[in-house]
Amino acid sequence: MLKLRPFDKIPVQQNVDPVLSKHPEAASRSIEVKAMLNYKQLHHFWIVARAGGIVRAAERSGLAPQTLSGQITTLETALGVSLFKRQGRGLALTETGRMMLDYAEEIFRLGTELEEALRSRATGRAVPFRVGVADVVPKAIAWLLLAPSMDLPEPMRIVCREGKFDTLLGELAIHKLDVVLADRPLPQNMDVRGYSHALGESTIAFFATPALAATLKKGFPECLDGAPLLLPGAEASVRGPLLRWLEAAHLHPRIVGEFDDSALMRAFAEAGAGVFPSAARVGEQLCRQAGLVHLGDAGGVIETYYAISVERRLTHPAVRAISDAATAPAPRGHPESC
CATH class of the missing domain: 3.40.190.10 (Periplasmic binding protein-like II)
Structure with a gap:
């Protein structure tokens, strides 16, 4: 029998460095940081961190290198931390910078998701739900797990992609997917920030x-x-x-x-x-x-079976529907009755 469990009642595995636990002084400054954080500067940091350097970030964003460099310097000064360090001719994130990037990824992913949801609501269009299904997962099982997302009050447009586990994780990491269904949790040695939620x-x-x-x-x-x-x-x-x-x-x-x-x-x-x-x-x-x-x-x-996401506390309505359905008992029936 497929035993489903709610996400909120099961252990969640994560691939995120526990930086704050190693640096309590960073946690002690959290109240001060809330007042100082400038989201425009954070966005410029995010652009540079994802590009791997100021020159490449400038080419991709159309912003001047001096603008990006100045914004990051201002952000580091305001926060009292170093976000980048020199590595050869380029830049590498410090440990604090990696922590900052984790949060920035989540902040701007949620911002993009909010914009999509608002546009969909304003126009009456269905909200996209982008799912990656590992090719080893039986299709009938994938349907059982995803079916609750089709019965939401808000119209939902499910976009399913099937592929290799590693390929789907790469698309999840760059936010092309909302969730990946797989027959294994996220490997600890993979360079992907994410969380594994056991479904059943x-x-x-x-x-x-x-x-x-x-x-x-x-x-x-x-x-x-x-x-x-x-x-x-x-x-x-x-x-x-x-x-x-x-x-x-x-x-x-x-x-x-x-x-x-x-x-x-x-x-x-x-x-x-x-x-x-x-x-x-x-x-x-x-x-x-x-x-x-x-x-x-x-x-x-x-x-x-697992749902792998880039967020620990699930916010997408379709993924939440899958979680809520996990509390219901699976329909009875056994192959021996065939």
Whole structure:
């Protein structure tokens, strides 16, 4: 069963340096900073930090290098901190500068989102909800997770992009996406500022066409020994646990196909090319719509699904709808009823 949990009641993993905890003096100046922060200067800092230098920032923004340099100097003086340091011929962010960039990214992302929402409301247009779905996530699972975003009072226009996990994270980092759905959390070693929110999980079951199932003479799981098997590709987080489960059960199926794309693997399974593993939560759908039969479950093999965002406290109405829906119990039903 797919067990959904609200974002606010689960641990959140983050990839952000805890600078304030290392520099309590910065926290002690927080009240003073509130009065001094100039958002125009902050915007100029943000432009330079993202460009990696004043000259490149000037070329991209059309502003004079002297203007950008002067604004950053004024900002550093007002805050009493150094935001950049010399590195070769260019500039590199200080630790405080990296912290400042984290906040600036969030501030200007929210500003852009607010402008889009206001324009959409004024014109009656649907608010865009840009979602990246890792290609290893079953499409039926992605629909279950995203469906609540389609039932909001405000009109929502969902824009789904499917792709490789790393590619989608890159688009999330530059705010081309609002959220990424994946079968793993954000890796700690990735240079992406973001947060991983566990959405839910499902056990894994095996399915086959009736014709193929009829050729498997033994009961489950022994019927998998020597059977043609379709496997998710190396990037799927569930692949390793599945292989270990087969090894522990002393089962040696014939691997006839490996697929990065879960939909393509399902298409091969529906054509009778082999037995294939999928989330038990969507088992009834596989049996009813695709005409497959449920062979059995891989006991102890769990696939967990995550929403990865650039914000810790989720503000986009569609993402909040997904979070709220996580409090509702999943519909009952098990592949064994197929």
